Amino acid sequence: METNTGTRVFWTGLVVIAAVFLLFPVIWMMMMMVKPTDIMFARPTEWLFTPTLEHFSYVIEQGFHEYLITSILLGTISTLLVVIVGTPAAYAFARFEMKGRDDLFLFVLASRMAPPVCLVIPYYLIFARIDLLDTFVGLTLAYMTFNLSFFIWVLRSFCRDLPVELEEAAMLEGWSRFQVFRRVILPLLRNGIVATSVLCFIFAWNEFMFSFMLGGKAVKTLPVAIPTLITTQGVRWGEMAVVGVVALTPVLIAVFLLQRHIVRGLTMGAVKG
Amino acid sequence: MSTVEAGKVSVKSAHRSEPVWYPYLLIAPAMLTLVVVSLVPFVFAVFISFHEMKFGRLGDFAGFENYVELLSDGRFWNAMGVAVLFVAIAVPLEFMLGLAGALILSRPIWGRSVLIPLLFIPTMMAPIIVGLLWKIMLAGSWGLLSYNVIEPLGLIDGSSVFASPDLALYALIFVDIWQWTPFMMLAYFAGLQALPVNPYRAAAVDGANPVQTFFRLTLPMMAPLLVVIGLLRLIDAFKVFDSVFILTGGGPGTSTEMPSVLAYKMTFEFWNIGEASALAVVVWLLFFVFCNVFYQIAKKKLNAF
C-alpha cells in the first residue's frame, strides 16, 4: 500500500498527542520516582527539581525484587498452563459441531461471572483444608479460574477465521490430527495466542484479591506488596512510584517483544490466499 | 465476506470423518480444570449461601434466609443500580474509543512498535496503583490536577471530584475508561491485523469507499471479537473493586458502592459469609441469564459465535 508522507505525519501526530494525554499521569509517576519527599506535592507544583534516589533504597531493602520475581514466575507459569490447556479447547469450540457445544461454551464463561471477592473465602476454606494456602500451586490454580475462561473465549474468536481448506488438504496428505493441529492450526493461531496470552499475563500480573488471601509470606506478588507502602503515617509516595514503574517494565518489555506477532500487518491474510 | 461464509459452510464437510469424541478430547483438559478450580469453589459458595455463616463458622441450614435478607436490603439494590450505571456508561465508551484507537493504529504510522506498548500502559498497571495515581491527580486540594486545573478554573464549586456525591461515580467511570480503553484497543487491533486481505482487495476493485468497507467488511468480520471482548469487559466492569475501594471506599454515602465493594464489606468486615455468598450467586445468576440471551442474539443476528 503506497502512502504519502502527509498522511503518515497526520496519523502519527494524532497518536502521539493522544499518547501524551493518556500517559500524563504515568509521566508524573516517573517524576515522582526521583522527587524528594518534601516537595512531592508542593504548592505551587515544582516541575523541576534535583532528582534523588532515596526512594529506591527502601524498595530494595523491603525485598520488593523478590516479589517481582514471584510475580514474573506466577504470571508466566499460570499463563503458559492456560495456553496449553486452553488452545485445543478454543479450537474445538470454534471448529466442531458437537452436542451441547453452546452450553459447554457458556459454562466456560460462567466461571468468570461471580465477583471474586465473594469466592475468595470459599477458596480460602478449601485451600486451608488441603494445605494449598501460601503455595505456588494453589495460586496457579486460582489464577486459572479467571484466565482460562478469558483465554478460551477470546482465542475462539480468532479461530473463527481459520481456513478449513488448509486442514482438509493436510488431512488428505495423510497427516494425523495431532500433526494438523501442530503444523497447521498453531502457526495460523500464533497471532491470536500471543495477543490473548499477553492479556492473560496482565490479568495475572495485576491480580490482587486471590493473591492476597491465598498467598502469604512464601508466595507474595507485587500487587500484594504495594499496600505495605500505605502506612498510617501516610503513603510512601516516592516508593510507590518506584514500584509502580518497576511493575510496568516487564510487561512493557514483553509487549514490545511480542507485538511483532500481533502486528503482522496484512501478511496474515496472504496465507489464506 | 466470502471466506467467512465459506468457512461456515465447510465446517461439517471438512470433518465428516471425525470421530464424535475428538472435539470432546480437545476440550476435556480445559473442562476438567474449570471443574476443579472454578466449579468446586462456586458450588461450595452456593452451599454456604443456604446456610448461616457468620464469623466463618458454618451454621444451620437456613433455606432462602440469606437471599431474603439480601434482596430486601436497600443497599444491595443501590449497589446493583450503581453498577448498572457504571457499566452502561463505561463499557460503550471503552468499546467505541477502543475500536477507534485500533482503526487509527492500523493507519500508516511511524514508530508504531514503540507507540503500541506505550499506549497500552494504563492496562498494564495494577488497579491499586491506578487508584493511587488518580488520587494523586484528582484528590481535593492537594491533587495535581485539582490544584493546577480544576480549582483555578473553578470547575467544581466547593467540592472535589471524589468527594462529591454527584460526581464521584463519574470520576470512577473516567478512571475505568482510562485504564481499560487501551485493553479494548489492543485486542481489537490484534483482531484487525488478523483479518484476511482478499475481501479488501475485492472491495478496492469494486471501488468501495472507506466507510462502506468498514461497515460491510471490517465490522462483520470483526463481530466475533468485538462481541466477546465487549462482553468480557462488561462482566469485569460490573465487578470493579480496587479503584473504588482506594478512591472513595464506596462513599460519599453509598453513591459509589459497587456490588464488589458491598461484597467485600460483607465478607471481610461483617464476616457474614452466608449473605456474601448469596450475593455471589445472585450476581452470577443475573449474568448467566444475561449471557445466555446475549449469546443467542449475537449468534443469530451477528453471526458472532
Place this chain on the structure above:
Amino acid sequence: MNRTGYKMLRKTVGLGLALSAGLVLGPGSNAAMAWSYKEAAKPYAGTTIRILDEITPLQETLATLVPGFTEETGIIVEFELLNHFDVVNKGQADMLSGRGYYDAIMLHGFQLGPMLAAGVLQPLDPMMSNPALMNPNFNAADLIEPSYSTTGGFGGKQYGLANWNYNQVYWARGDLLTHPDEMAAFKAKYNYDLKPAETFEELRDIAEFFTRPAGETLAGKTLESDFYGIVMEGVKGGSTFLSLWGNFIKSFGGDIVDAEGKPTFDRPENIAAIAAWAELWKFAPPGMAEYSLVDVPTVMGNGIAAQAIAWSDFVLGIDKPGTSPFAGQFVYGPMPYKAGMKDKRSVEAEPSVTVISVHSKNAEATFLFLQWLAERRQQEALLNAGGGGVPIRESSWALPVMQEGNLAGLFAAMKSSLEVGEGKPKMPEFYELYDVLTGISQEIGLGQLTPEAGAAKAQAAMLDICETCLLQ
C-alpha cells in the same frame, strides 16, 4: 468505670500476680529474682511462632528488636508486617477459618468485639498467673490506663497485652498561630488571644479565621491557592466516624449506646456534637469526604490547612526535615473539649493489643514473646531507636527522648490523650454499625442531612442492626 476504678483494678491485678507467684514458689524462694526469659523459654526453645502485625515505621523499628528475643530464648519468631486493611482481613480470616497459621495477631480495639463474639481469642489469664511464664517484675501496673484494661479486658479476663496506643491529637501550624499580624487580627475579631485551640469553640473560631481564598494574605504572604482552617478524615471507612464519636460525641456527654447497649444515637448531646463537627466541614478543604488517613497528613504536610485532628503517629511521618517543608513549625496540643465540660473530656484512641488465637499450638511461647515486647526494656529500646513511638508504659514518658527535641510537644499531647483514651466497647456488630454510621456522617458533613435528621436516620439504622449492641 472511672479512672480511680482502673487504678484499683490495676493494683488488685498486680497484687494478685505477686501473691500467686509467692504462693506457688513458697516463702524464702528467690525464684522471683532468678526468673529469666531464658529459663522460662527452655521448654519452648526451637519452637517457631508466627506473629502478624501492622506495618508502620514504628513496627518496622520493632521488627529490628525481634532477633534479640530469639537470641535470648531460642524461640524463633516469624514477624510479618502487613498494611492496615490487610492485617485486619488476613488476621481475622486466619482465626475465623480455623486455619491457625498465626499464633498471635495484632487487633485494633474495635476488632475485639466481633472476635470475642466469634470466640477465637485465648484469655491470657492462665499464663499470666503461671509463675513459670510470667515475669514477676513485668509490672503490669505500669501499662498505660485506661487503654490497657478497656481494650484487652472483657468479662474479667485479659485477652491481650498492650501493643500500640494509637491516639488522636490536635495538630496545628505554630508559625501561623504565633504570627503577629494574625494574632492582632484574631484578637480584633474574636476578642481573645490566638493560641492553639483548647475548646471546640476555639477550634471552630480558628478554623473560620484561617479559611481564606487565594489572593488574600496569610501570615504576611499572598496566598497562591485557597487555604483552609482545618482538616480531618471524612472518607467512607477510615476513621471518620471514630473521630466524631470518640472526640466530639463523647466530649459533649453523649454516646451511641447506653449502659445496656441500646442505641441512643438521637439524644440531644449527640446532635449538638454532630452539629459542631459538621460546622467544621465548612472550613475544611472541599475534598474532605474523600480524605482518608492518607490525605490528612498530606494536606498538613503541604501547608493547605492550619489545624488538624489526626492520629498522633501520623505526625511522626510528616514532622521531620526532608518530608515536609513545614517540619519543625508544627505545634501539638491536647484534643479540644467542649467549653465548660472539661470533666467529660474524651479523646479518640485506638489502643491495639496482640492476641493469641485459640488455634495457636504455641500459646506459651507466644505469650513469652508478647510479654517480652511489652517489657520496659524493649519499650525503652524501641522509643530510643528514634523515629518516635507511641508508649504503652507510663514509665516511658520519663525517657529523655520523649521530652527533648522538636517532638516533645507531640508526646505531651499524646500523654494527654492517653489519660482518657479508652478502647472501644465490645460490639459484635461493630463493622456493620461503623459502616452505616460513617455513611450517614458523611451526608451530614456534606450538608445533605441536618444533624437532627441524620441522628434520627442513624438511630433507626442502628436499631435495624442490633437492639442491644454490646457483647453480653
